[in-house]
Amino acid sequence: MSFAIFKGETSLKDLVSRLFNISGKGSQAKADQAAKALVQANPQLQDLSKVAAGTVIRVPASAPPLNPAEIAPASLSNRAAIAAQAQQTLTAISQRLADMDARAADSANAYLALAESDQTQALVKVMPRLKQQLPTLIADTLSVVTATKANQTSRGQAISGVRASLQAFAKTKS
Numbered sequence: 001m002s003f004a005i006f007k008g009e010t011s012l013k014d015l016v017s018r019l020f021n022i023s024g025k026g027s028q029a030k031a032d033q034a035a036k037a038l039v040q041a042n043p044q045l046q047d048l049s050k051v052a053a054g055t056v057i058r059v060p061a062s063a064p065p066l067n068p069a070e071i072a073p074a075s076l077s078n079r080a081a082i083a084a085q086a087q088q089t090l091t092a093i094s095q096r097l098a099d100m101d102a103r104a105a106d107s108a109n110a111y112l113a114l115a116e117s118d119q120t121q122a123l124v125k126v127m128p129r130l131k132q133q134l135p136t137l138i139a140d141t142l143s144v145v146t147a148t149k150a151n152q153t154s155r156g157q158a159i160s161g162v163r164a165s166l167q168a169f170a171k172t173k174s
Contacts, residue, residue, distance in 0.1 A: 001041075001058055003072040003080050008053040012038070012045065019057075020064045030064060037063040056080040056170050076170075083170035087163065094159050101148050108145045112138065 009015040012035040016022070019038075022030045039045050041058040056076055059066055072080070114120060115138050124131045 001060055001081075002066050003077040004057045004059055004066060004070045005072050005076070006051050006053060006055040006057050010048060012048070015045070015048070019059070019066055019070050021067050022064055034063050058084065080170045083166045086166050090159060090162060090166070094155070097155060098152070101152055104148050105145060108141050108148075111141050115141075 004019050006015070007018070009018065013031070015038070016031050016034045020031070020034050022034065037060050038057065041060045041063075044051050044055075045057070056072060056079070058080065071077075115134060120134070124134060
């Protein structure tokens with residue numbers, strides 16, 4: 001994969017024209033394929049108005065060869081590759097944690113349903129110790145549910161910050 005720098009183009013056609021030397025028979029089809037490949041590798045290019053000049057663009061192997069003058073310096077390419085790998089890892093970790101939170105919430109809700117069931121209420125009548133401890137167990141379980149929701153919110157904010165930092169890292173010139 002190669003990398004190039006976005007310079008503020010207002011259309012994909014302009015971007016493709018600058019990055020690739022496409023001419024001759026079938027050039028429009030090749031340009032369309034190059035634009036499609038760029039957008040697949042860089043979904044943010046769907047709305048160029050939201051892409052900052054200086055953003056590193058991934059150029060997939062399926063795209064035509066880059067104009068030599070448009071190849072990003074190796075230091076930027078390496079930073080972009082590192083940032084992309086870190087983004088993928090962050091996404092995977094985030095998904096795993098979200099799955100764990102969902103399982104914890106499901107388990108807590110199942111426990112609460114069990115605590116309110118007729119079977120548990122029958123046991124409470126014959127087991128004074130259970131009757132004494134059940135309210136605390138329920139309160140603790142509700143606390144876990146509340147804490148899980150708070151963790152999801154703070155984790156989402158932290159992940160957004162890390163993503164922004166990774167994007168800045170990828171753009172930084174050393």
